[in-house]
Amino acid sequence: MPQKFALKQYLPNSSRLVYGCMGLGGNWQRLPLTDGDIKQAHAVVETALEAGMTLFDHADIYTHGNAEETFSHLFKQNPALRSKMVLQTKCSIRFADEQHVGRYDQSKSYILKAVDASLKRLGTEYIDILLLHRPDALMEPEEVALAFEQLLKSGKVRHFGVSNMHSGQIKLLSRALEVPLIVNQLELSLLKHDWVDAGTTFNDDQSKTNRVLGDTIEHCRLENIQLQAWGSMANGLYTGAKIDSNRFNDKQNAALLATKELVTNLANLYGVGKEAIVLAWLLRHPAKIQPVIGTVNLDRIKACAQALTLELTREQWYQLYVTARGQALP
Numbered sequence: 224m225p226q227k228f229a230l231k232q233y234l235p236n237s238s239r240l241v242y243g244c245m246g247l248g249g250n251w252q253r254l255p256l257t258d259g260d261i262k263q264a265h266a267v268v269e270t271a272l273e274a275g276m277t278l279f280d281h282a283d284i285y286t287h288g289n290a291e292e293t294f295s296h297l298f299k300q301n302p303a304l305r306s307k308m309v310l311q312t313k314c315s316i317r318f319a320d321e322q323h324v325g326r327y328d329q330s331k332s333y334i335l336k337a338v339d340a341s342l343k344r345l346g347t348e349y350i351d352i353l354l355l356h357r358p359d360a361l362m363e364p365e366e367v368a369l370a371f372e373q374l375l376k377s378g379k380v381r382h383f384g385v386s387n388m389h390s391g392q393i394k395l396l397s398r399a400l401e402v403p404l405i406v407n408q409l410e411l412s413l414l415k416h417d418w419v420d421a422g423t424t425f426n427d428d429q430s431k432t433n434r435v436l437g438d439t440i441e442h443c444r445l446e447n448i449q450l451q452a453w454g455s456m457a458n459g460l461y462t463g464a465k466i467d468s469n470r471f472n473d474k475q476n477a478a479l480l481a482t483k484e485l486v487t488n489l490a491n492l493y494g495v496g497k498e499a500i501v502l503a504w505l506l507r508h509p510a511k512i513q514p515v516i517g518t519v520n521l522d523r524i525k526a527c528a529q530a531l532t533l534e535l536t537r538e539q540w541y542q543l544y545v546t547a548r549g550q551a552l553p
């Protein structure tokens with residue numbers, strides 16, 4: 224039986240797994256889109272849809288707009304595709320240029336301008352979900368509210384959410400809004416497990432390093448805000464990507480290797496690809512997280528979809544968590 228998750232209430236056609244489009248559109252060198260990029264996007268989207276993924280996650284910055292632009296070519300080739308998808312994109316990150324430092328911008332005028340540019344690149348008349356990409360220190364909630372109201376009224380955006388925000392930021396923004404925030408996209412994975420630690424090590428010395436997340440997970444659950452996990456595959460560190468030993472200390476390297484072995488054993492036990500185990504760990508959490516997967520490898524996309532065919536036991540879930548932590552729970 225398919226599991227219910229918060230987003231279903233707003234977008235019944237949304238899949239539990241989200242396809243993340245950051246890898247589409249070539250590289251980040253501001254080169255024009257090539258036929259090869261479009262062909263790749265075609266193959267990836269077809270494979271993701273066949274594997275049951277209907278929610279596609281973009282951002283205006285991905286490959287400097289090229290990722291979004293691939294979709295306008297796909298829709299031109301096959302207009303029926305748009306109605307099969309839930310399209311999500313993000314705005315508010317502005318890269319550095321000759322005159323400016325890299326910064327975030329949630330002013331009304333910038334949000335409106337960014338959405339128009341995304342609509343044009345995507346080749347669609349509406350965005351299903353618009354996320355504010357990262358917290359803007361100068362954000363004025365009332366100004367964001369005016370931008371959202373205009374976008375909703377014009378039919379350009381149907382729902383709104385945030386990314387990389389903690390509970391206090393969400394509460395502050397929500398108070399000014401007439402519409403609910405329905406998504407918070409955070410980095411959550413077996414590798415980035417501080418969001419679990421925030422609860423399990425609360426009231427313990429170990430918690431000193433992870434207070435920052437506070438009650439963000441609980442707040443989103445209480446308010447029916449869908450949690451989405453970026454970096455959900457931990458960039459393949461547990462499933463075959465080369466581990467750069469200089470990036471991690473000895474203790475972290477040992478935890479990585481032990482977790483990798485455990486993931487392989489569980490994949491063999493369930494008869495699925497290793498990616499499925501890494502994602503099943505996120506899916507098993509009662510917050511009903513939506514993992515966002517960023518691979519452009521067609522076989523890995525298929526292996527990710529197998530995550531929905533199994534449910535880890537409580538013991539397997541904790542074994543993965545404690546092994547990935549490399550430290551026993553208090």
Ligand SMILES: NC(=O)c1ccc[n+]([C@@H]2O[C@H](COP(=O)([O-])OP(=O)(O)OC[C@H]3O[C@@H](n4cnc5c(N)ncnc54)[C@H](OP(=O)(O)O)[C@@H]3O)[C@@H](O)[C@H]2O)c1
Pocket residue numbers: 242243244245246280281356386387408409452453454455456457458459460462463464465515516517518519520523
């Ligand atoms: N909201 C935010 O701030 C934010 C930030 C980052 C990303 N995102 C979203 O989240 C999505 C996923 O994030 P992500 O791409 O950072 O993380 P991810 O899904 O954890 O990792 C995907 C990356 O890992 C590589 N990989 C996976 N398995 C591998 C293996 N066995 N061997 C070698 N490489 C492997 C993939 O390469 P291959 O393509 O070759 O498989 C790809 O480059 C993005 O597409 C984007 O939509 C959001």
